Amino acid sequence: MAVCPVYTTQSLNSTCSISTPSKTHFSSHHNHLVFYRTSKRTSKRGGSSSCVITCSAGDSQTVVIGLAADSGCGKSTFMRRLTSVFGGAAEPPKGGNPDSNTLISDMTTVICLDDYHSLDRTGRKEKGVTALDPRANDFDLMYEQVKALKSGIAVDKPIYNHVSGLLDPPELIKPPKILVIEGLHPMFDERVRDLLDFSIYLDISNEVKFAWKIQVTNFLTNIAEGHG
Numbered sequence: 001m002a003v004c005p006v007y008t009t010q011s012l013n014s015t016c017s018i019s020t021p022s023k024t025h026f027s028s029h030h031n032h033l034v035f036y037r038t039s040k041r042t043s044k045r046g047g048s049s050s051c052v053i054t055c056s057a058g059d060s061q062t063v064v065i066g067l068a069a070d071s072g073c074g075k076s077t078f079m080r081r082l083t084s085v086f087g088g089a090a091e092p093p094k095g096g097n098p099d100s101n102t103l104i105s106d107m108t109t110v111i112c113l114d115d116y117h118s119l120d121r122t123g124r125k126e127k128g129v130t131a132l133d134p135r136a137n138d139f140d141l142m143y144e145q146v147k148a149l150k151s152g153i154a155v156d157k158p159i160y161n162h163v164s165g166l167l168d169p170p171e172l173i174k175p176p177k178i179l180v181i182e183g184l185h186p187m188f189d190e191r192v193r194d195l196l197d198f199s200i201y202l203d204i205s206n207e208v209k210f211a212w213k214i215q216v217t218n219f220l221t222n223i224a225e226g227h228g
């Protein structure tokens with residue numbers, strides 16, 4: 001399995017290319033990437049190595065990228081960086097639900113798979129399952145909607161409201177050039193997995209994960225105590 005730092009150029013249909021310098025490293029196996037941190041590596045010639053990844057689909061077809069990671073492992077942070085490289089600021093749908101999890105930029109729409117929770121917060125508590133449990137997610141709807149978007153058909157996607165813990169009325173999602181589905185389970189269901197042109201897993205060690213959690217907790221505590 002090849003391993004190299006992510007000084008990566010990706011090109012889509014040879015018309016769009018991105019360059020994302022990062023300290024994160026990845027290993028490449030077929031078209032699946034596993035990101036992780038490691039010590040600095042250099043090529044045999046002494047310089048940093050680089051890797052070019054190409055992902056393409058038919059001109060009229062939406063390219064679908066799946067980004068999987070556990071909660072709090074940097075999916076949003078990674079996506080913000082990725083979408084900004086594709087162009088334009090990523091923003092929630094204009095005039096829509098202020099608690100929408102969707103981000104739209106010039107070429108890219110990022111859908112959060114939390115929106116396919118079939119059980120709301122109370123429902124999960126009653127059933128004794130977490131959001132990570134496949135039984136708490138509607139994979140049939142996820143498949144139907146990702147398939148429709150990939151085929152150029154708009155969908156009314158549900159919204160899981162992280163503020164209230166409830167399922168809100170759906171929002172209209174139009175097919176973008178690049179569709180990113182990010183969340184706990186973009187690769188769990190075989191039908192959804194087969195729709196992915198490119199998949200990414202952020203594999204964050206517990207040590208780093210806990211450090212980030214502490215960072216967030218300290219930040220929120222400071223705000224709550226008025227030191228923000």
Ligand SMILES: Nc1ncnc2c1ncn2[C@@H]1O[C@H](COP(=O)(O)OP(=O)(O)OP(=O)(O)O)[C@@H](O)[C@H]1O
Nearest residue numbers: 069070071072073074075076077078212213215216
């Ligand atoms: N590469 C990074 N370096 C340092 N901190 C990071 C990095 N990526 C994410 N973080 C921090 O980790 C925290 C969680 O990141 P983020 O919100 O992107 O994760 P998430 O997977 O989208 O979370 P959730 O599942 O709750 O939606 C944030 O405070 C963010 O600043």
Ligand SMILES: O=C(CO)[C@H](O)[C@H](O)COP(=O)(O)O
Nearest residue numbers: 071114121131162165183184
């Ligand atoms: O972010 C998550 C998974 O990706 C959350 O863990 C899950 O959606 C449950 O959300 P909440 O704790 O707001 O009810």
